[in-house]
Amino acid sequence: MCGIVGYIGEKNSVPILINGLKRLEYRGYDSAGLGILTNSHSVVIKNKGKVSLLEERVEKSNLSGKVGIGHTRWATHGVPNETNAHPHYNSSKNLFVIHNGIIENFRTLKKGLEKLGYEFQTETDSEVLPHLIDSFLKKGYPLFKAVRLALTEVEGTYGIAVIYENEPDKIVAARKGSPLVIGLGDNENFVASDVSAILAHTKQVIYLEDGELVEVYKDKFIVKTISDAEIEKEVHEISMTLDEIDKGGFSHFMLKEIMEQPETINNSMRGRILYDKGTAILGGLTDVLGRLVNSKRIIITACGTSWHAGLVGEYMFEQFCRIPTEVEYASEFRYRNPIINQDDAILFISQSGETADTLAALREAKLKGALVLGICNVVGSSIARETMAGVYTHAGPEIGVASTKAFTSQLVVLSLITLLVARRKNMSQAEGISIAEELMALPDKINKILKLNDQIEQIASEFKDANNFLYLGRGYNFPVALEGALKLKEISYIHAEGYPAAEMKHGPIALIDENMPVVFIAPKDSTYDKIISNIEEVKARGGRIIAIATDNDNGIDELVDYTIKVPSTIKMLMPILTVIPLQLLAYQIAVKKGLNVDQPRNLAKSVTVE
Ligand code: F6R
Numbered sequence: 181m182c183g184i185v186g187y188i189g190e191k192n193s194v195p196i197l198i199n200g201l202k203r204l205e206y207r208g209y210d211s212a213g214l215g216i217l218t219n220s221h222s223v224v225i226k227n228k229g230k231v232s233l234l235e236e237r238v239e240k241s242n243l244s245g246k247v248g249i250g251h252t253r254w255a256t257h258g259v260p261n262e263t264n265a266h267p268h269y270n271s272s273k274n275l276f277v278i279h280n281g282i283i284e285n286f287r288t289l290k291k292g293l294e295k296l297g298y299e300f301q302t303e304t305d306s307e308v309l310p311h312l313i314d315s316f317l318k319k320g321y322p323l324f325k326a327v328r329l330a331l332t333e334v335e336g337t338y339g340i341a342v343i344y345e346n347e348p349d350k351i352v353a354a355r356k357g358s359p360l361v362i363g364l365g366d367n368e369n370f371v372a373s374d375v376s377a378i379l380a381h382t383k384q385v386i387y388l389e390d391g392e393l394v395e396v397y398k399d400k401f402i403v404k405t406i407s408d409a410e411i412e413k414e415v416h417e418i419s420m421t422l423d424e425i426d427k428g429g430f431s432h433f434m435l436k437e438i439m440e441q442p443e444t445i446n447n448s449m450r451g452r453i454l455y456d457k458g459t460a461i462l463g464g465l466t467d468v469l470g471r472l473v474n475s476k477r478i479i480i481t482a483c484g485t486s487w488h489a490g491l492v493g494e495y496m497f498e499q500f501c502r503i504p505t506e507v508e509y510a511s512e513f514r515y516r517n518p519i520i521n522q523d524d525a526i527l528f529i530s531q532s533g534e535t536a537d538t539l540a541a542l543r544e545a546k547l548k549g550a551l552v553l554g555i556c557n558v559v560g561s562s563i564a565r566e567t568m569a570g571v572y573t574h575a576g577p578e579i580g581v582a583s584t585k586a587f588t589s590q591l592v593v594l595s596l597i598t599l600l601v602a603r604r605k606n607m608s609q610a611e612g613i614s615i616a617e618e619l620m621a622l623p624d625k626i627n628k629i630l631k632l633n634d635q636i637e638q639i640a641s642e643f644k645d646a647n648n649f650l651y652l653g654r655g656y657n658f659p660v661a662l663e664g665a666l667k668l669k670e671i672s673y674i675h676a677e678g679y680p681a682a683e684m685k686h687g688p689i690a691l692i693d694e695n696m697p698v699v700f701i702a703p704k705d706s707t708y709d710k711i712i713s714n715i716e717e718v719k720a721r722g723g724r725i726i727a728i729a730t731d732n733d734n735g736i737d738e739l740v741d742y743t744i745k746v747p748s749t750i751k752m753l754m755p756i757l758t759v760i761p762l763q764l765l766a767y768q769i770a771v772k773k774g775l776n777v778d779q780p781r782n783l784a785k786s787v788t789v790e
Pocket of ligand 1: 483484486487530532533534535582583645666667670733787
């Protein structure tokens with residue numbers, strides 16, 4: 181989704197901003213722009229399309245300046261075009277604003293400003309900001325105060341960065357519901373919506389909280405609340421490295437991230453398994469463990485792939501912890517006035533830690549007094565900071581828009597929580613040890629599955645022109661069916677549905693004919709015989725079948741058209757293995773269709789608007 185980067189210092193800001201915008205491309209965007217304060221005047225260059233196009237234009241213009249802001253836009257109000265791209269500016273074209281988020285009362289604000297004579301050029305909600313700030317500048321306020329007063333009139337969400345020709349020694353930035361970090365350098369400072377944009381220059385950052393504004397100079401910064409109270413901020417050191425956010429020789433981030441999974445799974449487990457005791461240690465949960473173990477109900481809340489991880493978590497928590505568990509879409513949970521009790525534990529799962537619906541659901545749950553926990557990947561993200569306790573997945577930066585390694589790491593963390601809580605309840609040490617053993621064996625098993633990439637590529641060639649796919653699984657592998665279907669539709673634009681296999685005969689079976697590929701997730705477990713019956717039903721109707729089976733299954737090959745064999749593990753961990761061939765299948769199909777795998781159309785990595 182939209183990205184922000186800003187620079188103030190002694191260097192030419194232009195290449196720094198262009199490189200920062202390139203680092204933000206993975207978030208998904210449709211247009212890009214720069215606003216630069218030069219020695220003589222200010223310049224805005226923006227265009228629909230890629231940052232590379234912006235770079236070409238900037239190079240031709242020889243633009244240079246020591247203060248600047250850059251933006252990648254993901255359209256919410258107004259089509260993606262040059263006019264609607266950011267920065268937006270006031271009529272004198274000396275004040276420039278970039279904005280992430282949505283100004284909900286922009287129509288009211290716009291009407292008021294039009295009455296004052298302000299003319300609007302764009303269809304965006306964001307354009308009210310430069311005019312509104314301008315109206316306070318005209319009353320004689322300095323920039324920082326003008327921005328603060330303007331924001332008191334704004335409803336909605338924002339991360340903004342503002343520069344002003346008449347006060348060229350500062351960038352003013354503010355945050356409400358859309359992340360912003362300030363990067364601290366040596367006689368230079370940065371503003372960004374995501375640390376990856378500034379990681380090449382600094383590892384020292386401060387995180388802005390909702391309702392905070394910052395005045396950033398090249399050698400200092402001042403943070404205030406929107407009600408004008410000055411606040412001290414803690415400086416954080418980022419542990420992420422630049423290598424982690426590069427492609428590392430792979431043709432796509434998505435492939436790199438799929439291939440990294442043996443290592444990322446290890447990182448999610450490292451130091452957290454107490455093998456001899458058959459349990460786990462999760463430092464982030466220590467203070468709340470008693471409350472979690474005694475909770476009467478767990479509600480897992482998330483969106484998209486993280487929601488699928490939550491569904492697997494539900495099976496784990498109910499089977500081993502014997503705590504009733506529900507899984508909710510965050511977008512539904514936040515608005516339907518859910519019944520939340522003091523003895524509920526509500527677990528929010530989010531790779532980015534910035535998903536707007538998940539964050540809003542979290543705030544609602546907190547207000548109602550529940551124990552609010554998080555599983556996040558991005559360290560220091562809003563959800564990580566606002567939950568009472570939680571566990572990081574440590575999967576490293578996930579750049580490909582389609583989530584892969586974050587999902588398997590979420591499943592590992594859910595398994596560790598299960599182990600920790602269940603051992604406090606009824607699980608025996610022996611059972612705990614056997615789960616720990618299986619967890620520790622996962623990286624080697626994933627390595628074996630990744631070697632099937634060539635076989636999966638051949639299957640992808642067979643099916644790349646299909647218009648529809650059905651994914652079927654049972655028990656722990658039903659969420660995997662949903663996740664496999666989501667991966668395929670996200671990056672290959674092929675319509676795909678995931679179902680519990682037994683539901684097929686209640687409707688989807690009507691779709692089955694020789695043009696309908698059906699992917700069965702069919703490991704040898706207690707549901708195996710049932711799923712074989714479902715396979716027979718599809719076969720009888722001429723459907724083409726791809727089965728994800730376990731490598732101890734010799735009988736399945738003659739029933740289906742293609743088999744992808746994965747190693748076996750215990751039922752609760754099987755999704756961590758069965759999902760990997762589905763990630764590869766979606767990837768290979770999208771590549772064969774010549775699509776932009778890492779930045780699929782219309783999608784954003786971090787969905788920071790509703
Ligand atoms: C799918 C995908 C999305 C995200 C969803 C939630 O590949 O990436 O469905 O899973 O937008 O995002 P997070 O986990 O960041 O809250």
